[in-house]
Structure formats: C-alpha cells, structure tokens
Amino acid sequence: MQTDYRDERLVQGVIEEIHKLTTQPWVLMEICGGQTHAIMRYGLDQLLPSKIELVHGPGCPVCVTSLELIDKALAIASSPGVVFTSYGDMLRVPGSGRDLFSIRANGGDVRVVYSPLDAVKIAQQYPDRQVVFFAIGFETTAPANVMSILQAKRLGLKNYSVLVSHVRVPPAIRAILTSPGNRVQGFLAAGHVCAVMGYWEYPAISELFHVPIVVTGFEPVDILQGILMTIKQLEHGEARTENGYPRIVTFDGNQPAQAIINQVFTECDRKWRGIGLLAGSGWCLRPEYAEFDAELRFSVNQIQPEESPICIAGQILQGLKKPKECPAFGTLCTPETPLGATMVSSEGACAAYYRYSLRSQ
Amino acid sequence: MTEEFPTIQGAVCPIPLPHQEKIMLGHGSGGKMSHNLIQKYFLPALTNPILSVGDDSAVVQLTSNTDIARLALTTDSHVVWPLFFPGGDIGRLAICGTVNDLAMVGAIPLYLTVGFILEEGLEIGILERILQSMQEAAHESGIIIVAGDTKVVQHGKADGLYINTSGVGQINPNIHVSGANAQPGDVVILSGSVGDHGIAVLQARGELGFDSEITSDIAPLNQLTQAMLSVCPDIHVLRDPTRGGLATSLNEIAHQSKVGIIVKESDIPVRPAVAVACEMLGFDPLYIANEGKLIAIVPEDAQGIILSTMQKMKYGESSRVIGRVVADYPGKVLLITGIGSTRILDALSGELLPRIC
Numbered sequence: 050m051q052t053d054y055r056d057e058r059l060v061q062g063v064i065e066e067i068h069k070l071t072t073q074p075w076v077l078m079e080i081c082g083g084q085t086h087a088i089m090r091y092g093l094d095q096l097l098p099s100k101i102e103l104v105h106g107p108g109c110p111v112c113v114t115s116l117e118l119i120d121k122a123l124a125i126a127s128s129p130g131v132v133f134t135s136y137g138d139m140l141r142v143p144g145s146g147r148d149l150f151s152i153r154a155n156g157g158d159v160r161v162v163y164s165p166l167d168a169v170k171i172a173q174q175y176p177d178r179q180v181v182f183f184a185i186g187f188e189t190t191a192p193a194n195v196m197s198i199l200q201a202k203r204l205g206l207k208n209y210s211v212l213v214s215h216v217r218v219p220p221a222i223r224a225i226l227t228s229p230g231n232r233v234q235g236f237l238a239a240g241h242v243c244a245v246m247g248y249w250e251y252p253a254i255s256e257l258f259h260v261p262i263v264v265t266g267f268e269p270v271d272i273l274q275g276i277l278m279t280i281k282q283l284e285h286g287e288a289r290t291e292n293g294y295p296r297i298v299t300f301d302g303n304q305p306a307q308a309i310i311n312q313v314f315t316e317c318d319r320k321w322r323g324i325g326l327l328a329g330s331g332w333c334l335r336p337e338y339a340e341f342d343a344e345l346r347f348s349v350n351q352i353q354p355e356e357s358p359i360c361i362a363g364q365i366l367q368g369l370k371k372p373k374e375c376p377a378f379g380t381l382c383t384p385e386t387p388l389g390a391t392m393v394s395s396e397g398a399c400a401a402y403y404r405y406s407l408r409s410q
Numbered sequence: 411m412t413e414e415f416p417t418i419q420g421a422v423c424p425i426p427l428p429h430q431e432k433i434m435l436g437h438g439s440g441g442k443m444s445h446n447l448i449q450k451y452f453l454p455a456l457t458n459p460i461l462s463v464g465d466d467s468a469v470v471q472l473t474s475n476t477d478i479a480r481l482a483l484t485t486d487s488h489v490v491w492p493l494f495f496p497g498g499d500i501g502r503l504a505i506c507g508t509v510n511d512l513a514m515v516g517a518i519p520l521y522l523t524v525g526f527i528l529e530e531g532l533e534i535g536i537l538e539r540i541l542q543s544m545q546e547a548a549h550e551s552g553i554i555i556v557a558g559d560t561k562v563v564q565h566g567k568a569d570g571l572y573i574n575t576s577g578v579g580q581i582n583p584n585i586h587v588s589g590a591n592a593q594p595g596d597v598v599i600l601s602g603s604v605g606d607h608g609i610a611v612l613q614a615r616g617e618l619g620f621d622s623e624i625t626s627d628i629a630p631l632n633q634l635t636q637a638m639l640s641v642c643p644d645i646h647v648l649r650d651p652t653r654g655g656l657a658t659s660l661n662e663i664a665h666q667s668k669v670g671i672i673v674k675e676s677d678i679p680v681r682p683a684v685a686v687a688c689e690m691l692g693f694d695p696l697y698i699a700n701e702g703k704l705i706a707i708v709p710e711d712a713q714g715i716i717l718s719t720m721q722k723m724k725y726g727e728s729s730r731v732i733g734r735v736v737a738d739y740p741g742k743v744l745l746i747t748g749i750g751s752t753r754i755l756d757a758l759s760g761e762l763l764p765r766i767c
Binding site for chain 1: 434
C-alpha cells in the first residue's frame with residue numbers, strides 16, 4: 050500500500066539528513082518488534098550510514114512471553130471442554146516440548162481470534178464450555194484485553210477467563226540501561242505503546258540515564274525521522290524524551306484506555322523470556338477480577354519449567370547480540386524449525402533477518 | 411536432542427517439536443512445510459522421473475514420436491470453507507483449479523473427472539447450486555466433465571462437501587513450458603492484481619471484522635495461455651500463484667530453474683481494499699492465494715507481443731512486467747522495495763497467521 054510515509058523521495062530526504070548529521074558511531078535500539086520488521090522489510094538498515102548500528106529490542110510480545118506461561122497455556126488448552134483462543138502468532142511458540150499447533154493437531158480446540166471480544170462472543174455461543182483467551186502483549190493490546198473482561202462481566206459470563214501475560218515497556222528500558230553489558234545510546238520508543246500510555250513515563254528515564262528517547266512510528270519515513278531526531282540529540286550531547294510521532298501520540302496518551310487498564314489490572318513482577326524477572330514490569334488482574342483469572346480457574350500455578358540451554362534469543366532480546374552472530378542462525382534454526390522465540394514470531398528479530406536480509410544469507 | 415547442537419552457547423530457549431510426527435494445518439499451506447512434506451515423504455515413496463519434475467501438471471509422451479502431442483495430467487482436491495464466497499464457490503474453484511494446472515504446462519484442457527465427498531445432512535439445494543456453478547465454469551473453459559464418483563460420510567466428518575477433480579489436456583509438440591525453463595535475461599509478467607481470492611475467502615468467514623467489495627478472482631486461464639502461446643510458442647514458464655501466493659510461486663520457479671528472480675514491489679498490483687485488509691491483519695498480499703492470475707516468464711524479445719496479447723483478454727487486461735530473471739542469486743527471489751532498497755522475498759513458511767499488533 051502506498052502512503053506518503055513510504056514515499057521514496059521523502060525517505061531519501063531524511064536519509065541524506067541523517068548522513069550529513071552523523072559524525073561518529075552510535076548504537077540505537079528500536080524497542081518494538083513491528084519496527085524491527087519494518088526496518089528489515091524496507092531495507093532501511095542498508096540506507097543508513099555505516100556508523101549507525103541498530104540493535105533490536107525486546108518489544109515482541111510473543112518473544113518475551115515466559116516459558117512458564119506458555120506451558121500454562123498448553124496445559125489449559127489441552128484440558129477437556131476448553132476452547133482456547135489466542136492471537137495467531139502465539140500458536141507457533143514452543144513451550145516445553147509442544148506448541149499450540151500440536152495441541153490443535155491432537156484434537157484440542159485452539160482458535161485464532163483477531164480481537165479478544167471475538168473470544169467473548171465464542172463464550173456466549175458455547176455456554177457449556179470454558180473459553181480462555183491468552184492475553185499477551187505490551188500496553189498496546191491491554192485496552193482490548195481489558196475490554197473483553199469488562200464485557201464478560203457485564204454479560205455475567207461464568208465461562209470466560211484470561212491467561213494474562215502483559216508486559217510494559219518502561220521497566221524493560223530501565224533493565225537494558227542498567228545491564229552491565231549495555232551498549233545502547235539512544236532509544237526509539239514504540240509509537241503504538243505510547244499512543245495508549247502517552248510518554249510521561251520516559252523523561253525521567255532520559256534524565257536519570259542521560260539517554261535520548263524518541264517516540265517513533267512504524268512507516269519507513271516515521272522510523273527514519275525517529276533515527277534522525279535521536280542522532281541529532283546524540284551529536285549535540287543532549288538527552289531528552291521527544292515525540293517523533295505526533296500525528297498519533299500525545300504526552301498524556303489515551304486516558305480513557307489508561308483508566309480501564311487501571312480499573313482491571315495492577316502492576317506486578319513479570320518474568321521475561323530470555324531476560325528474567327523484572328520487578329513491576331507486568332500487569333496482572335486486580336483481586337476484584339480474580340474470577341476471570343484462568344491461572345486460578347485451571348489451577349496451573351504449580352507449572353514451573355526450566356529453559357534449556359540452546360539459543361541466544363535472550364542476548365538478542367537485550368540487544369547484546371545480533372541474529373547473525375548466532376551459529377545456528379539460518380542453518381539449524383529457521384522459521385520452520387525454530388530454536389528460539391525470536392525466530393518463531395513474525396515480529397521476532399531473527400525471523401525478520403531470515404526473511405528479509407540479503408547479507409545474512 | 412540437545413546433543414545435536416553442541417557448539418551453541420548461551421541459555422534461553424527450549425527446542426520445539428519440529429512437527430515431524432503429525433500432520434499440521436501448515437503442511438497444507440502451499441509453503442515450505444508443504445514442500446518439505448512432498449520432498450521427504452511423497453517423492454521417496456512414489457518416485458519416478460515424471461512425478462519428480464514438480465510442475466503443476468505431469469507431462470507424458472504416449473509414443474516415442476516427438477511430433478505427436480503430449481498428454482498433461484493433474485489432480486486437485488478442494489476443501490475451501492465456506493462453500494460460497496464473494497466471486498465464487500467451491501464448484502467453480504474445483505473446475506478452474508484443475509483447468510489452470512493444465513494450462514500452466516501449456517496444455518489445452520480436454521476432459522475432467524470429479525469426485526465428491528458429501529457430508530450427511532448437506533442440503534440438496536446447496537449441491538445443486540455447486541453443480542450448476544461447475545457446469546458454467548466447465549463451459550467457459552471448454553473442458554468436458556466425463557466421469558464422476560460420489561461418497562457420503564457421517565455428519566461431522568466433512569465440512570459440507572469436498573471435491574476432487576482430475577484433468578487431462580493436450581500439449582502441442584512445439585510447446586515446452588516448465589518451471590525449470592526460466593533463463594537469465596527473461597522477463598517476468600504478472601496477469602493482474604494479487605491477494606483478491608485469499609482475502610475474499612477470509613471475508614466470507616467473517617474474519618475481517620468489516621465488509622469490503624473484495625471478490626475472488628477465480629477464473630479459468632486456459633484461453634489466456636492459449637492466446638499467449640499462439641503468439642509465442644517459446645514461453646518458458648507459466649504458473650498460477652495459488653496457495654502461498656506470488657512470493658512462494660516465484661521461489662518455486664527460482665528453485666526449479668536455478669536462477670535468481672528480481673521483482674519490483676511498486677510494479678506488483680494490489681487492489682486498495684486488499685492492501686488495506688492486509689495492513690489491518692498483518693498479512694503481506696504477496697503471500698495471499700490467487701485463483702485467476704498467472705506468472706509468465708518469457709524471452710525478452712517476445713515481451714511486447716505477449717503483453718499486448720494478454721491485455722486484450724478478459725483475464726489478462728491488467729498484465730504487466732514485474733521483474734527479470736538473473737544468473738546471480740540462484741534459487742532466490744529479490745524484491746526491490748517501494749523505497750528503493752533490496753531484500754529477500756522468501757517463500758511462505760507454514761500456516762499464514764495474523765500478527766498480534
């Protein structure tokens with residue numbers, strides 16, 4: 050689809066500006082998996098000065114969902130009488146020894162939905178079956194996931210529940226900046242996350258860690274604009290939070306959405322696949338909404354699997370390594386036989402490299 | 411299993427099942443999983459030189475006299491759901507799918523057989539509508555339905571009905587079309603917009619969440635291919651980009667012919683409604699199924715006459731050149747993006763899944 054934000058001349062214009070401005074090497078991280086894919090899909094990395102290195106962040110909800118939660122999902126999905134609903138990408142992600150595809154191939158009722166409200170409709174259609182929605186994602190998917198719970202409550206549904214695996218961006222940025230091996234000097238914040246949450250949480254991070262953060266969109270021109278603004282700050286020794294996506298994002302964000310999120314969710318510690326436990330980095334259901342908690346309904350709290358030592362997805366998710374640095378990349382590990390979540394998800398950094406990058410093949 | 415990967419350091423992910431023990435939906439996607447299933451199980455079990463060619467139809471020589479026409483044979487099963495969707499139905503699909511498989515090896519489709527698997531409880535009125543649609547499609551393409559079979563299975567054992575069609579066609583002696591014949595310097599022509607059929611079916615399933623005017627492009631393409639071959643018998647490759655879409659078909663050709671193919675994104679037509687639906691769902695139209703489009707790979711000097719011939723035909727009006735065959739990058743397809751960069755255009759992997767955000 051052609052839009053002005055994919056216009057070749059506009060792209061070239063911003064690229065030229067970036068080339069003019071860049072005098073020394075800089076390492077930037079784009080937070081969001083959608084941005085990683087756009088960068089690879091449009092080959093933006095080929096057009097940038099070689100001094101600019103883009104490292105890919107942990108902003109792929111599929112990649113960072115913990116093994117523990119995936120195993121819980123698999124246990125619930127294979128329980129008799131359950132209709133397990135999920136966003137499509139999650140079906141491919143491996144738990145311990147199986148994935149949702151295999152549950153489906155073994156007769157489990159696993160369905161892809163485009164919106165959690167569709168899962169609520171399924172619960173209305175099948176009053177005698179338990180319908181569970183795998184509520185994963187960052188701040189972006191939270192309002193819709195919360196709406197499904199409010200809708201189920203309003204309808205008095207007793208057969209709808211959610212397996213919550215929500216994660217938040219700001220704690221992840223803090224974790225990356227405090228990591229001893231950190232190389233990231235500037236961040237492109239995830240535009241759609243900020244559309245919901247605003248960017249009021251970020252200036253404190255910019256100040257504390259002296260790091261530029263630029264709210265960035267997803268089209269080629271948007272991403273390049275974000276890079277340009279970040280480089281400009283770095284070259285001038287500045288470290289502010291700026292909005293490079295003002296047509297969508299405001300400082301305060303979508304306040305009605307934040308209000309319903311706060312009504313249903315509360316901050317909690319969350320385990321990130323490949324990164325570990327980050328304090329206050331997730332959202333969980335408030336006690337008032339415990340009746341919709343699939344973990345309680347299906348008693349899967351005891352599931353605590355161990356990750357096995359194979360791929361370097363964790364280091365990739367933290368921006369410490371690039372997909373090409375993995376010895377398994379493209380040989381043992383491909384989208385058909387993924388060793389790690391970053392190759393599984395269509396938003397994962399490894400999958401983006403495998404699909405689009407000429408240099409990697 | 412970890413013993414197989416001793417050189418890899420680091421700690422994070424489990425090894426998932428490679429799905430080698432059971433059939434998954436992804437094995438029917440037309441992408442790499444389907445390809446692997448054929449290579450690993452079907453070909454070794456059933457192998458012979460004719461089957462191994464890997465074109466849309468098998469081509470057999472009935473006598474040793476090469477001046478006599480060869481026979482094209484193919485078979486195709488249809489399990490689309492819902493049975494009716496904007497622009498077509500399973501009956502029209504069953505005829506056009508087989509007619510097009512014959513047309514893509516340069517054959518004139520002659521005769522067709524039909525096998526029905528009907529589910530107990532299917533309304534006779536639905537069967538009548540589908541039969542009517544099959545007769546209309548057969549009439550349009552000129553193929554004659556000469557034999558059939560019907561089986562009925564218990565309620566719940568099929569989705570209304572499934573249809574298998576098998577066809578035979580005649581290939582004139584001077585025609586040699588194959589996915590293995592693309593040569594460096596050739597030009598890649600596409601007969602129209604991509605993604606219409608797949609999105610129309612998704613819409614009919616109610617999965618778009620909105621209405622649009624997208625209709626399937628199902629059409630018999632044999633008159634188009636015959637017109638093209640009559641002005642240029644030396645067409646190298648014909649292929650209809652069905653399951654797996656344009657990207658997967660181009661990869662198959664690059665692989666079969668051991669050449670590279672470079673296409674330009676801005677030259678590939680996508681209807682605005684299809685583009686919008688794909689954007690919203692996180693699909694790429696280059697991976698969405700088509701049922702009435704073809705890719706032609708032709709010698710450069712014949713490009714003018716073939717294009718003008720195609721553009722005069724009903725199903726080829728929007729034909730255009732989308733790329734070239736090159737000697738570099740054998741087995742790979744490269745895409746020049748709308749902003750001028752170049753990237754790999756890979757084949758579809760497994761099942762096409764919508765993205766999360």
